[in-house]
Amino acid sequence: MSDNEMLPTWSRTFEVGLERIDCEHKMILSALTDFLITVENDLGQRLAIRVLRVLYNYTKSHFENEEQIMRDIEYELLDEHHWWHGEFLERLEGVRDRFQSGENVCESLIGLFRNFLHQHILVDDAKIGEFARGLPLAISAFGRLPCPSEDGPGHPGRADIDR
Ligand SMILES: [Fe+2]
Numbered sequence: 001m002s003d004n005e006m007l008p009t010w011s012r013t014f015e016v017g018l019e020r021i022d023c024e025h026k027m028i029l030s031a032l033t034d035f036l037i038t039v040e041n042d043l044g045q046r047l048a049i050r051v052l053r054v055l056y057n058y059t060k061s062h063f064e065n066e067e068q069i070m071r072d073i074e075y076e077l078l079d080e081h082h083w084w085h086g087e088f089l090e091r092l093e094g095v096r097d098r099f100q101s102g103e104n105v106c107e108s109l110i111g112l113f114r115n116f117l118h119q120h121i122l123v124d125d126a127k128i129g130e131f132a133r134g135l136p137l138a139i140s141a142f143g144r145l146p147c148p149s150e151d152g153p154g155h156p157g158r159a160d161i162d163r
């Protein structure tokens, strides 16, 4: 079985019900797919490092946006959620460093993002959606900010590929 066949894939099951968060989760998984395709098709280490940087930047930026939404809606579990984000970013940095040293990290990365999808999005992020749905419409609308366009200024890291 190739790495891509084991790929964590998006389905509506993973929607938390806040448009911006759902959209960013999809973008992250799309960047993960880009990286795996780059490696599997042997498109070159330099390109793969850039794509991995995009994946890292998307993820970091998503965590910051999600935490801002949590602050805006005064979400009660922000601190523990923030801790999990920090842990995940540290692990992702570790994988990135290993790849830059020449290791094949596809399986580690797939395992990491499976955990992200099934443990974090499905459990922890889903609670943000539940909490927001219990709020007055004007407040829960914070999570409805549109996702930045594919090549727009809100897409950190995309420039890394083009550079
Ligand atoms: Fe989260």
Ligand SMILES: [Fe+2]
Pocket: 021, 025, 062, 066, 121, 125
């Ligand atoms: Fe999230």
